[in-house]
Amino acid sequence: MTAIEARGLRKSYGAVEAVRGVDISIDAGETVALLGPNGAGKSTTIDMLLGLARPDGGEASVFGGSPTAAVDAGWVGAMLQTGALIRDLSVRELVAMVASLYPSPLAVEHVLELTGIAELADQRTQKLSGGETQRARFAVAIVANPKLLVLDEPTVAMDVEGRRSFWATMRTLASEGRTILFATHYLEEADAYADRAILMAHGRVVADGPTNEIKARVGTRTIKATLPGADLAALRELPGVSSAERRGEAVVLSCADSDAAIRALLREEPDARDIEIVAAGLEEAFVELTADRPAAPGEPVALGGLA
Amino acid sequence: MSGLLYTRFELTRVLRNRRFFILSLGFPLVLFFLIAGPNRNVSDLAKSGISAPLYFMVGMAAFGTMSAMLSSGARIAAERAVGWNRQLRISPLSTRSYLRAKVLTAYLMALLSLAVLYISGASLGVSMSASRWMAMTAMILVCLVPFAALGIAIGHLLTPDSIGPALGGGVALLATLGGTWSPLPAHGFLHDVGQLLPSYWLVQASHVAIGGHPMGAEGWAVIAGWTAVLAAVAQRAYRRDTGRV
Numbered sequence: 001m002t003a004i005e006a007r008g009l010r011k012s013y014g015a016v017e018a019v020r021g022v023d024i025s026i027d028a029g030e031t032v033a034l035l036g037p038n039g040a041g042k043s044t045t046i047d048m049l050l051g052l053a054r055p056d057g058g059e060a061s062v063f064g065g066s067p068t069a070a071v072d073a074g075w076v077g078a079m080l081q082t083g084a085l086i087r088d089l090s091v092r093e094l095v096a097m098v099a100s101l102y103p104s105p106l107a108v109e110h111v112l113e114l115t116g117i118a119e120l121a122d123q124r125t126q127k128l129s130g131g132e133t134q135r136a137r138f139a140v141a142i143v144a145n146p147k148l149l150v151l152d153e154p155t156v157a158m159d160v161e162g163r164r165s166f167w168a169t170m171r172t173l174a175s176e177g178r179t180i181l182f183a184t185h186y187l188e189e190a191d192a193y194a195d196r197a198i199l200m201a202h203g204r205v206v207a208d209g210p211t212n213e214i215k216a217r218v219g220t221r222t223i224k225a226t227l228p229g230a231d232l233a234a235l236r237e238l239p240g241v242s243s244a245e246r247r248g249e250a251v252v253l254s255c256a257d258s259d260a261a262i263r264a265l266l267r268e269e270p271d272a273r274d275i276e277i278v279a280a281g282l283e284e285a286f287v288e289l290t291a292d293r294p295a296a297p298g299e300p301v302a303l304g305g306l307a
Numbered sequence: 308m309s310g311l312l313y314t315r316f317e318l319t320r321v322l323r324n325r326r327f328f329i330l331s332l333g334f335p336l337v338l339f340f341l342i343a344g345p346n347r348n349v350s351d352l353a354k355s356g357i358s359a360p361l362y363f364m365v366g367m368a369a370f371g372t373m374s375a376m377l378s379s380g381a382r383i384a385a386e387r388a389v390g391w392n393r394q395l396r397i398s399p400l401s402t403r404s405y406l407r408a409k410v411l412t413a414y415l416m417a418l419l420s421l422a423v424l425y426i427s428g429a430s431l432g433v434s435m436s437a438s439r440w441m442a443m444t445a446m447i448l449v450c451l452v453p454f455a456a457l458g459i460a461i462g463h464l465l466t467p468d469s470i471g472p473a474l475g476g477g478v479a480l481l482a483t484l485g486g487t488w489s490p491l492p493a494h495g496f497l498h499d500v501g502q503l504l505p506s507y508w509l510v511q512a513s514h515v516a517i518g519g520h521p522m523g524a525e526g527w528a529v530i531a532g533w534t535a536v537l538a539a540v541a542q543r544a545y546r547r548d549t550g551r552v
Contacts, residue, residue, distance in 0.1 A: 050397050052549045074399045083390030088323040093316060100312035101398040140394065 001028040001063070003148055003179035004049060008058030011044050018044040020203035021058070026181060028063075028147070031174045033190035033211065034183040036200035042183040043081050045200070046152050049181075050078055062148060070148070074102040077146030079137050081153050081183070087126040091117055091136050094125055099143045106145045114172070115139040116165045130157040138166060142173065149173060151182040155189065167193055221258035221279050223265065225272040226250050238264040250274070310404025317408045318415055321382070331378050331416060332423050335371030339363055339427055347431045357517060361435075364428030365443070365517060369510045370487045371424055372447055374478050375416035376454035379409050383462025384470040387548070392463075396549050402542065409462075410455045417451055435517070443516035450512040450530055453505045456537035463544035481506035505533045 004026040011019040019041040026032050034042050047053035049060050051067030062070035070076050085094060092108060099105035112118040117135050120128065128136060134157050141149060155163050170193060174180055184190055190197045191211045199207040220242065228249045235244040235251060240261035243254045255261040258277055265272055322328065346352070346359035386392055395405065421444060425433075435443075465473055482488065484497065485506025492498050501507040508526040515522055 047549075052393055052396055071397050072399050076397055078394075078397045080390060080393055080397075083394060086320065086386055086389065086391045088320040089316060093319070097313055097316040098394075098398065101310070101395075101400045103399070144398070 002026070002061075003028040003030070004060070004062055004181065006045075006049065006058065006060040009045060009048050009055050009060060010057035011041075011048060011053060011055055013044075017203055019048070019055075022200070022203070022205055024049075024198060024205065024208075026179060028179050029177050030196060031170075031180040031194050032182075033194035033197040034181060034200060035185065035187065035190045035197045036183075037185055040200040041203040042200055043152055044203075046078075046080075046150055046181075046183060050076065050150060074104070074144060075147040076150065077141040077144035077148070078150040079141040079152065079154050081156075083137060085125040085128070085133060085136055085140075087124065089125055090122050091125060091128070091139075092121040094136065095139050095143050098140045102144045104145055105143050108143065111139050111143045114142070114169050116162075116169075131159050131162045134158050135162060135166070138169075142169075146178065148179045148181070151180070153183055153185070155184070155186075221255050221277055223253040223255055223258060223261055224250055224274075224276045224278070225253075225265065225269075226274040227269055227272045230269065234268070235265075238268065240264065310400055310408060313400060313404060314408040314411055317412045321412050321415060327378075327382075331375055332371075332420055335367050335374065335420060336423055336427055338370075339367040339424060342367075343428075343431055358433070360428055360431040361433045361517060364424055364431075364433055365513045366487045366510065368421055368424050368443075368447060369485070369506070369513050370478070370482045371420035372417040372451055373454055373481060373487075373506060373509060374474075375420045376413045376451050377458045377461070377474055377478060378416060379413040379455070379458035380460075380462035380465070381470050381474060382412075383409065383459065384465060384467040387463070388467040392548060402545060406459060406542070406545065409459050413455050413458055414448070414451070417448070421447065439516045443513055446512035446515050446522070447509065450505065450509040453530060453533035453537050454509075456534060456541045460537055460541040460544050463541070463548040485510050503529060505530055 002025060004024060006022060006024040009019055009022040009024075010017070022041070022045055024045070034045070036042050044053060048055050049062065049067055051071055060067055063075060067076075089097065092112065095111055096108045099108055099111075109118070112121050115135050115138050117132065117139060120132055120136075125133075125136065134154065138151075138154060141151065155166060158166060167189075170180065170182075182189075182194070194211050196209065197207075197211045198205055224247075226249050230246065230251045232244045232246060232251070235241060235253060238253075238261055240255050240257035240259070241253045241264075242256050245252050253261060253265070262275070262277065265275075343360045343363035346363075349359035351357070352359045352362045383392075425440070461470065461473060461477075481504060484491075484501055485504050485508075486501055487506065487510050491501045491507070502525070508522065508530050511519060511522055511526055514520075
């Protein structure tokens with residue numbers, strides 16, 4: 001069964017095209033990471049999948065119906081990116097209040113235990129720290145007992161311990177057969193907790209595939225060196241180098257094996273100086289993924305084909 | 308899913324927000340004592356046949372309840388500011404249940420404001436038959452309906468930082484043009500404007516029980532008209548209000 005099906009989603013805010021033709025298909029029971037840098041269009045896509053934003057073009061369906069119908073049926077629980085809690089309720093009351101809106105919620109005490117806020121249950125929501133607030137928001141999302149759980153950058157503001165227990169709970173929820181879609185800009189989170197990652201950049205899906213393939217693709221290092229008049233074609237042939245480009249007097253080598261590449265570079269080009277080796281961030285990975293072949297709207301780049 | 312528990316918690320929240328609570332109830336109260344206190348022994352204010360404490364108590368009741376109803380806008384704006392409105396949108400809470408909860412909390416504030424002012428009036432010597440108290444209260448509560456809708460509408464249309472001045476200025480304007488503090492001139496521009504405002508008829512309605520003229524068809528028509536328009540605006544504003552603030 002398909003949990004989420006989106007075809008050609010587009011959304012602009014004024015002159016800004018936030019989402020430019022996104023296709024996403026997620027089966028029931030899958031855990032999928034929506035990965036991308038800030039401004040990639042993740043939150044806007046999520047807003048459309050939840051019925052909070054109306055697409056300018058394209059269509060989204062959730063469990064075969066409109067997003068609004070799925071929401072009204074109580075099938076969806078979500079933790080939105082921006083958001084705090086309303087004040088003047090205890091944590092327990094807040095979770096109970098939200099539970100009362102759903103047809104078959106989880107038990108409030110169970111959810112408080114699950115999200116690690118049982119000892120905060122009698123505190124007023126306005127007294128919580130940032131991390132505690134995030135946990136309470138997580139509780140609000142899962143008390144719905146949702147078939148589809150959507151989380152937009154859920155671990156922002158959580159401390160290490162908070163993250164660990166958060167992901168432990170997520171594993172439990174996933175093992176219960178729920179469909180989970182979470183947005184993140186941490187590759188490690190996608191790798192550790194999702195079966196599959198959808199990479200977004202500049203409002204488009206630039207790659208979609210199993211997380212281990214994504215990791216192999218993104219987990220590269222970059223060597224930057226000043227080397228006037230470098231022969232890019234020759235550099236690309238060096239062992240460990242997957243691509244090379246010129247930036248002014250410098251060259252930037254994306255490497256599958258940076259150790260081999262740096263040895264080869266110094267052997268072949270002894271004049272190279274100002275050398276830096278950095279782990280490629282997602283930002284670089286996206287640039288690379290999109291630079292090789294501009295992805296047309298609705299035409300994600302197959303990962304295997306790129307590597 | 309009737310939203311009853313939601314309503315109950317909303318009422319709880321209003322009562323727990325002490326600063327909000329004390330300020331919204333306290334302001335009309337202080338104003339009442341400041342104006343009516345020095346005139347407490349005037350038994351026939353400006354030949355109206357009404358004692359000063361009663362006259363000002365009724366005026367302040369219109370002002371206090373009006374502010375109380377509109378203050379729901381400030382609460383809604385605050386909820387939107389923290390993204391709670393969007394959280395509710397991804398729950399099965401129906402528009403109807405949501406609006407009902409907001410209207411009921413606004414009425415709770417209005418009733419508390421009335422109670423406080425009645426007690427204060429009585430402390431300055433206001434006394435009426437029970438039926439008059441009841442009739443006055445009923446008239447006020449009915450004529451507050453458009454203000455319930457207005458509060459919700461502005462809560463969803465204005466930003467949290469603009470709602471403060473909007474409420475302060477709006478209430479003062481509605482109160483003044485409605486003749487809350489002092490009677491409007493019997494004819495002329497202010498009179499004509501007043502006739503079209505729900506606040507004017509709110510004041511008239513509260514005067515009925517204390518010997519004012521019965522409210523004619525015109526008054527009910529103005530109240531009903533504003534109710535219809537503002538309820539439509541409020542509902543539309545809520546439905547469209549799903550974006551990030």
